[in-house]
Amino acid sequence: DVKVTQSSRYLVKRTGEKVFLECVQxxxxxxxxxxxxxxxxxxxxxxxxxxxxxxxxxxxxEGYSVSREKKERFxxxxxxxxxxxxxxxxxxxxxxxxxxxxxSFGSGTRxxxx
Amino acid sequence: xxxxxxxxxxLSVQExxxxxxxxxxTNSMFxxxxxxxxxxxxxxxxxxxxxxxxxxxxxxxFTVFLNKSAKHLSLHIVPSQPGDSAVYFCAASxxxxxxKLTFGTGTRLQVTL
Numbered sequence: 001d002v003k004v005t006q007s008s009r010y011l012v013k014r015t016g017e018k019v020f021l022e023c024v025q026x027x028x029x030x031x032x033x034x035x036x037x038x039x040x041x042x043x044x045x046x047x048x049x050x051x052x053x054x055x056x057x058x059x060x061x062e063g064y065s066v067s068r069e070k071k072e073r074f075x076x077x078x079x080x081x082x083x084x085x086x087x088x089x090x091x092x093x094x095x096x097x098x099x100x101x102x103x104s105f106g107s108g109t110r111x112x113x114x
Numbered sequence: 115x116x117x118x119x120x121x122x123x124x125l126s127v128q129e130x131x132x133x134x135x136x137x138x139x140t141n142s143m144f145x146x147x148x149x150x151x152x153x154x155x156x157x158x159x160x161x162x163x164x165x166x167x168x169x170x171x172x173x174x175x176f177t178v179f180l181n182k183s184a185k186h187l188s189l190h191i192v193p194s195q196p197g198d199s200a201v202y203f204c205a206a207s208x209x210x211x212x213x214k215l216t217f218g219t220g221t222r223l224q225v226t227l
Binding site for chain 2: 004009035040041042043044045058090092102103104105106107108
């Protein structure tokens with residue numbers, strides 16, 4: 001089974017802080033994704049990466065950046081955290097690209113920005 | 115603009131009965147659909163999928179039906195078990211949109227004893 005590990009389960013940060021969310025997968029998957037989950041809005045794609053050092057914007061990239069220096073690790077960066085970025089953040093990976101590939105998700109990081 | 119909609123935020127079903135979760139989509143380019151299940155404090159897990167060339171796919175107690183003309187899909191769980199209590203998300207993709215999956219808003223299923 002693919003294991004996708006998110007470094008923190010809960011985080012509380014102050015407005016304006018730079019926040020790093022880390023994600024590691026152990027199955028040599030090419031593709032990695034960051035989503036946020038909000039009530040009534042489902043899961044929305046922030047960024048994805050299909051290879052080391054490659055990244056693509058998702059539906060809601062504003063206020064976020066990402067880093068993929070190694071295949072197994074995909075980091076989400078909030079350059080200056082704001083209260084509207086309070087959310088559940090989910091990392092996922094898949095072996096192949098394309099929407100037909102089921103994602104394997106981590107357990108999520110619940111971020112609260114105060 | 116919500117391209118994938120799950121209009122029922124919650125559903126309660128008795129153990130042993132059928133659970134039917136519905137999903138509607140607006141983008142006619144979607145040609146592959148997936149269902150995910152999410153327990154509290156865990157990430158979503160893949161459940162079942164269906165390609166637009168089919169109208170039904172079955173896996174054990176789970177069956178997904180696709181009605182392309184109505185742009186509607188449904189997930190049937192028979193018989194429902196208490197362990198099925200979770201939030202269910204449908205998701206859709208279209209060929210050629212790289213790795214884009216569009217998720218619905220989720221339906222919370224409660225299976226009661």
